[in-house]
Amino acid sequence: MHVLVPLDDSDPARDALEHAIETYPDAEITALHVLNPPTALYGASSQSSVDRLIDLEESAAEELLESAEQLADEHDASVTTELLVGSPARAIVSFASENDVDQIVLGSHGRSGVSRVLLGSVAESVVRRAPVPVTILR
Incomplete structure (x- = not known):
C-alpha cells in the first residue's frame, strides 16, 4: 500500500502524517510538499527579490520535509519525501495518479463560509478530484 500525505507547515498536516504512520504501519508513506510560486512572488520588486x-x-520546504522524516523516526517508521512546484491541489492529485498511490491522508484547517470561498480549500479540491480514497483530519 502507498499512502500520500501532503504537508504544509501546520498542526493538521503534522497530525495527518502521524495518523498515516500509526494507521498504515506497513505502508510506503510519501510526505509531499508543494511550493506555490505565485504566492511566494507576490510583492517582489526585482529579480533578486524573486530569487x-x-x-x-x-x-523552509526542506526543513518541513526533514521534520516529517524525524516524526517518522520517532515512530520507528520511514517516509519518502517529495517536493513539487505548482498548484497544491493539482500537484497532489497528479502525484497520486502518477505514482500508484492507494490512499491520501490530508490535514484540513477547517475553514468554512467566506474564508473557504475566498481562499479556496486544497482539501476540498483534492477530495473532488482524487483518483483514490482521501482521509481528511482536522
Missing part, C-alpha cells in the same frame, strides 16, 4: 523569496521557500 531570494524562492530560496527562502525552498529552505
Whole structure:
C-alpha cells in the first residue's frame, strides 16, 4: 500500500502524517510538499527579490520535509519525501495518479463560509478530484 500525505507547515498536516504512520504501519508513506510560486512572488520588486523569496521557500520546504522524516523516526517508521512546484491541489492529485498511490491522508484547517470561498480549500479540491480514497483530519 502507498499512502500520500501532503504537508504544509501546520498542526493538521503534522497530525495527518502521524495518523498515516500509526494507521498504515506497513505502508510506503510519501510526505509531499508543494511550493506555490505565485504566492511566494507576490510583492517582489526585482529579480533578486524573486530569487531570494524562492530560496527562502525552498529552505523552509526542506526543513518541513526533514521534520516529517524525524516524526517518522520517532515512530520507528520511514517516509519518502517529495517536493513539487505548482498548484497544491493539482500537484497532489497528479502525484497520486502518477505514482500508484492507494490512499491520501490530508490535514484540513477547517475553514468554512467566506474564508473557504475566498481562499479556496486544497482539501476540498483534492477530495473532488482524487483518483483514490482521501482521509481528511482536522
